[in-house]
Amino acid sequence: MTTDSPAASPAPSDFIRDIVAADLASGACQRVATRFPPEPNGYLHIGHAKSICLNFGIAKEFGGTCNLRMDDTNPAKEDVEYVDSIIADVRWLIAGWADEVLRCKADDAPFFASDYFGQIYACALTLIHAGKAYVCDLTAEQTDEYRGAPDRPGRPSPFRDRSVEENLHLLQQMRAGAFPDGARTLRAKIDPHHPNVWLRDPVLYRIRHTVHHHTGDAWCIYPMYDFAHCLSDSIEDITHSICTLEFEVHRPLYDWLLQHLAVPSPRPHQYEFARLSLTYTLMSKRKLMQLVTEGTVSGWDDPRMPTISGLRRRGVTAAALRQFAIHVGVTKYNALTEVAVLEHAIREDLNTRAQRRLGVLRPLKVVITNLPDGHTETVPAANHPLDPALGTRDVPFSREIFIEQDDFAEIPPPKFFRLKPGGEVRLKYAYIIKCEEVVKNADGTIAELRCTADLDSKTGGATSSRKIKGTIHWVSAAHAIAAEVRLYDRLFTEPEPEADGRDFRTCLNPHSLETITAHLEPALATARPDDRFQLERLAYIALDPATTAERPVFNRVITLKDTWAKEAAKG
Ligand code: ATP
Ligand code: MG
Numbered sequence: 001m002t003t004d005s006p007a008a009s010p011a012p013s014d015f016i017r018d019i020v021a022a023d024l025a026s027g028a029c030q031r032v033a034t035r036f037p038p039e040p041n042g043y044l045h046i047g048h049a050k051s052i053c054l055n056f057g058i059a060k061e062f063g064g065t066c067n068l069r070m071d072d073t074n075p076a077k078e079d080v081e082y083v084d085s086i087i088a089d090v091r092w093l094i095a096g097w098a099d100e101v102l103r104c105k106a107d108d109a110p111f112f113a114s115d116y117f118g119q120i121y122a123c124a125l126t127l128i129h130a131g132k133a134y135v136c137d138l139t140a141e142q143t144d145e146y147r148g149a150p151d152r153p154g155r156p157s158p159f160r161d162r163s164v165e166e167n168l169h170l171l172q173q174m175r176a177g178a179f180p181d182g183a184r185t186l187r188a189k190i191d192p193h194h195p196n197v198w199l200r201d202p203v204l205y206r207i208r209h210t211v212h213h214h215t216g217d218a219w220c221i222y223p224m225y226d227f228a229h230c231l232s233d234s235i236e237d238i239t240h241s242i243c244t245l246e247f248e249v250h251r252p253l254y255d256w257l258l259q260h261l262a263v264p265s266p267r268p269h270q271y272e273f274a275r276l277s278l279t280y281t282l283m284s285k286r287k288l289m290q291l292v293t294e295g296t297v298s299g300w301d302d303p304r305m306p307t308i309s310g311l312r313r314r315g316v317t318a319a320a321l322r323q324f325a326i327h328v329g330v331t332k333y334n335a336l337t338e339v340a341v342l343e344h345a346i347r348e349d350l351n352t353r354a355q356r357r358l359g360v361l362r363p364l365k366v367v368i369t370n371l372p373d374g375h376t377e378t379v380p381a382a383n384h385p386l387d388p389a390l391g392t393r394d395v396p397f398s399r400e401i402f403i404e405q406d407d408f409a410e411i412p413p414p415k416f417f418r419l420k421p422g423g424e425v426r427l428k429y430a431y432i433i434k435c436e437e438v439v440k441n442a443d444g445t446i447a448e449l450r451c452t453a454d455l456d457s458k459t460g461g462a463t464s465s466r467k468i469k470g471t472i473h474w475v476s477a478a479h480a481i482a483a484e485v486r487l488y489d490r491l492f493t494e495p496e497p498e499a500d501g502r503d504f505r506t507c508l509n510p511h512s513l514e515t516i517t518a519h520l521e522p523a524l525a526t527a528r529p530d531d532r533f534q535l536e537r538l539a540y541i542a543l544d545p546a547t548t549a550e551r552p553v554f555n556r557v558i559t560l561k562d563t564w565a566k567e568a569a570k571g
Helices: 015-026 046-061 080-094 113-129 140-147 164-176 225-235 245-260 285-293 308-314 318-328 339-353 522-526 563-570
Strands: 033-036 065-070 133-136 185-188 203-207 221-223 240-244 269-273 276-278 335-337 355-357 363-368 376-382 392-398 400-404 424-427 432-440 446-454 474-476 481-488 513-520 532-535 539-543 553-559
Touching: 015 046, 015 240, 015 269, 033 046, 033 240, 046 065, 046 080, 046 240, 046 276, 046 308, 046 318, 065 080, 065 113, 080 308, 080 318, 113 133, 113 164, 113 185, 113 203, 113 221, 113 225, 133 164, 164 203, 185 245, 203 225, 221 225, 225 240, 225 245, 240 245, 245 269, 308 318, 308 553, 318 339, 335 339, 339 532, 339 539, 339 553, 392 400, 392 474, 392 522, 481 522
Parallel strands: 033 065, 240 269, 276 335, 355 532, 363 446, 481 553
Antiparallel strands: 133 185, 185 203, 203 221, 363 400, 376 392, 400 474, 424 432, 432 446, 481 513, 532 539, 539 553
C-alpha cells in the first residue's frame, strides 16, 4: 500500500455549511451537533454514504459531534442484523477521518429512537392534556380518505372532539394492548383543512402487536417517524437535523411538535438537501432487498451492490467514497449523477495507493525460441510509477510466458500496435519480441506463438532504447499463480433501470459477473486483505474474503479505463 489518503482537499462549502457557520457566528447555537439516523430495515447504500459524509463532515469541520442513531420505530421491518451492519459500515466509512466526532451511548452502542419510547409517550400525554392530540377510530384507509390530498380538501375526523379524559383513557388502553392492530391511532390536532397535507391532523401513534428488536414486547404502540424524529433530535441536543428533500414538507410538523411540547432551547432545526441518485443504480433499501431475496445477487455485500458493504468487499476504499461525496456536493435540487463520477473517484483513489503488478486474465502462450530450454531470470519492475520510493521487485521471466489473448491479432486491424505475425512488441520490463510463427490446434484455434527475443533490448542493453510502438504485459508461465478473478460490471444495462415504470428486473446485465482463472505474478500470492493492486494495463484488484491459501480469489474493483464510455462512443 502506498499513501494512506490522498492529499487533503480544501474544506467543502455548500448552503448547509453556510447555515451552520452563520448559526455559530450569530450565537443561534454554541456548538454543532448533527446525527445520522438510518432505519435498520436494510443495509446502507452509497446514498447513505453521502449523508454520513455530510453529517460527520460538518461535525468535524465545526468542532462538533455526530450521533449515530437507529431510527427504529417500525418493528415489523427492522432487525439486529441491519443494526450491526449499519454500525460496521459507518465506523468503516469514518475510520481515520472523523472517528473523534462520532457520539455513541456510554457502552459504545448507537443511540436508538426506541430508547426514548417512554419519553415520547409522555409527550403524547402532554399533547392530549393540552388539547393538541386525540385518539381516532378511523381505519388507515378512512384516515387517508378524510385527510384528502394537496388537490383535495380534508375533512375533520368524527373523533376529533373527544374530551381530554376520554383521549387519555383510550391512549392508556391502546398502550395496555386493549385493541388490535389498526383499530385506533393517536393524531395531532392541528388543522384538517391545512394547505400542507402533513399538517392535517397527522398520525402520531399506531398499534402494532409486534416484538421489537430493541425493546422486545415492552410496547404495542409505536410512534410515527415524524413524532419520534423531532423528539429524538431534541433529547439528543441535536442542533442541525439534516435530511433529504422529501422531508421539506414535514418540516412544519417538526417545528409544530417541538413548539407545542415546549422542548428546551435551543431547539433543533431541520434542513434538507438533494438525495443522491446514480445512473445504472437502484438506490432504495427495499429494492436492494428484492435483489437479495430473489437471488439476483449473492447478498447485501455482493460486490455489484451499491451498498457500502458491497463496495467495501469489492475493494473500494472509504477514502474514495468520501472523495466522491465531496465531488457530488450538497445541493437543493434533485439530479441524476452519472455512475462514471463514482467510478472516476474510485480510479483516482486507487491510482495513488495501488502498487503495480503483472497478471494475465486470458492467457495466450508464447515460447521464446532463442532462449535455452528451462531458461529463467528475474527482471526488476517498479512498484509504483508515481512513487519511486516504493522501489522495485524482481519478477521472474522465462522461456515460456503468457500474454493477453487480446494483445495478439493474426489479422490486425489498422493501428494495431501490439503483437502480430512478423511484428514486434515490447514486453514490459523485459525484452522486445518478434512473432515468428503461429502454432494452431487441430480445430484452428491458436495453441501458442513462437517468438524470438532481441536479447540486447532489456533495460541497460545495447538496443534497450529501440523504439517500438506497443508494450504489453506478461507473466512467466511456470512461475505464475492461478487465481480466481471475479470480473464485475454494472448490474443494469439501462441508465435508469426504472424509467417509464419499467420493472428493473427486465434490464439486468447478464454479464455483471464473470469468473475466470487468471495467471498472476507470484508476488500476488502474499497479498493481504487491505492491499489494492493495479494489474498493469488492465484493472485494479483486491482480495475477496472468499480467498484461501490454496486458491486466491481477487475482485476486479474497476477497469483502468471506462469501458462503457468506449461502447457509447462506438454508438
Ligand atoms: P431508503 O429508501 O433507501 O431506505 P431512507 O431514506 O428510507 O432510504 P433511512 O435509513 O431513513 O433511509 O436514511 C437515513 C439517512 O440517510 C436519512 O437522513 C436520509 O435522508 C439519508 N439518505 C437516504 N438515502 C439517501 C440518498 N440517496 N442520498 C442522500 N442521503 C440519503
Ligand atoms: Mg426510510
